[in-house]
Amino acid sequence: MTRIPHETSGEPNPLQVLTLDRLRQRTSMKWRTHPEDVLPLWVAEMDVPLAEPVVRAVTDALHLGDTGYPAGTAYAEALAAFAGKRWGWGGLAVQRTAIVPDVMLGVVEMLKLVTGTGDTVVVNPPVYPPFYMFVEHMDRRVAEAPLGADGRIDLDVLEEAFRQAVAGGRRAAYLLCSPHNPTGTVHTAEELSAVAGLAERYGVRVVADEIHAPLVVGGAGFVPYLSVPGAERGLSLMSASKGWNLPGLKAALAVAGPGAAADLDRMPEEVGHGPSHVAVIAHTAALRDGVTWLDALLAGLDGNRRLLADLLAEHLPAIRYRPGDATYLAWLDCRALGLGDDPADVFLRRGRVALSSGLAFGTGGTGHVRLNLATSKEVLTEAVRRTAAALR
Numbered sequence: 001m002t003r004i005p006h007e008t009s010g011e012p013n014p015l016q017v018l019t020l021d022r023l024r025q026r027t028s029m030k031w032r033t034h035p036e037d038v039l040p041l042w043v044a045e046m047d048v049p050l051a052e053p054v055v056r057a058v059t060d061a062l063h064l065g066d067t068g069y070p071a072g073t074a075y076a077e078a079l080a081a082f083a084g085k086r087w088g089w090g091g092l093a094v095q096r097t098a099i100v101p102d103v104m105l106g107v108v109e110m111l112k113l114v115t116g117t118g119d120t121v122v123v124n125p126p127v128y129p130p131f132y133m134f135v136e137h138m139d140r141r142v143a144e145a146p147l148g149a150d151g152r153i154d155l156d157v158l159e160e161a162f163r164q165a166v167a168g169g170r171r172a173a174y175l176l177c178s179p180h181n182p183t184g185t186v187h188t189a190e191e192l193s194a195v196a197g198l199a200e201r202y203g204v205r206v207v208a209d210e211i212h213a214p215l216v217v218g219g220a221g222f223v224p225y226l227s228v229p230g231a232e233r234g235l236s237l238m239s240a241s242k243g244w245n246l247p248g249l250k251a252a253l254a255v256a257g258p259g260a261a262a263d264l265d266r267m268p269e270e271v272g273h274g275p276s277h278v279a280v281i282a283h284t285a286a287l288r289d290g291v292t293w294l295d296a297l298l299a300g301l302d303g304n305r306r307l308l309a310d311l312l313a314e315h316l317p318a319i320r321y322r323p324g325d326a327t328y329l330a331w332l333d334c335r336a337l338g339l340g341d342d343p344a345d346v347f348l349r350r351g352r353v354a355l356s357s358g359l360a361f362g363t364g365g366t367g368h369v370r371l372n373l374a375t376s377k378e379v380l381t382e383a384v385r386r387t388a389a390a391l392r
Contacts, residue, residue, distance in 0.1 A: 101274030125362030184324015196230030214243030351390030
């Protein structure tokens, strides 16, 4: 698979457009959970204006009164074209896709297709907390295969988890986070091929959450799970939600490998009634016409990763931070600060900075926090200053 380099964007950095006063007018979870004196760098919302093509598409739909039920394959076609140009992957077949309400609800539906009540779903902690919540709510058992000390998939640990998961002839699934949230790790083609080989050997079905796929630094190279040899029976969930800051406009796509098409065909028709038609229009416009905006965002995020590393080295050198190649999230090891299991609580109470507690991310989350980098340089700098002041 040949990866196509990102084009140079002429757009301004979206992270530097909105003032803090303007952002505080928002009514979403990020800006209404905490009092106004708190800097919110926790939940996955970005401090950006929407890409102009998305605004135009949604505005045009509203002017037309085009607010009915979703129909057609425009979203899948836009994603297939984006995948071909961005990742050099021509294997996203529109006929093997289905629209779902969002990525996590799509994950639930895919897991229902390949596992039953009481079966095991393997995850790689520290990992996105809803992996635990959604899986356990659907009466599946979560089994952990922790990442290695280098933040990458430990294939030996994963194999043992697979072996135990299928013991007694039970079905099992592996919920792969790619790119990985919270570490920002981008899995390589070799790693994913090894995963596919293990999954086939043990009869484990892979469901890949690839929502952060558009948010990969150009040199890292995102590899779709379904593009690697042996992944034909895999299922993937993709969306424009994270890349273009559209979490409130719910829509995603389930994508099946050639060997999983029959599974996807068994998904109940009513699942496709959940997505918003306006959201589908917005996501389609983002993938089709919002690439220059995305490239400007990626450049801004890359600058913020470097800025955060410099700020921590200057003000909080005891915090360990390994910048990832994807997402707009930073995973910070604060154990050397001696703040106990939940340093996020200390930073909120003393510094008035809201970060995500590492505890909810499973094994490996104790003493860690997740920081949302998708903000202005000024807000990021003030957040680190407050955090450092909280320790004095």
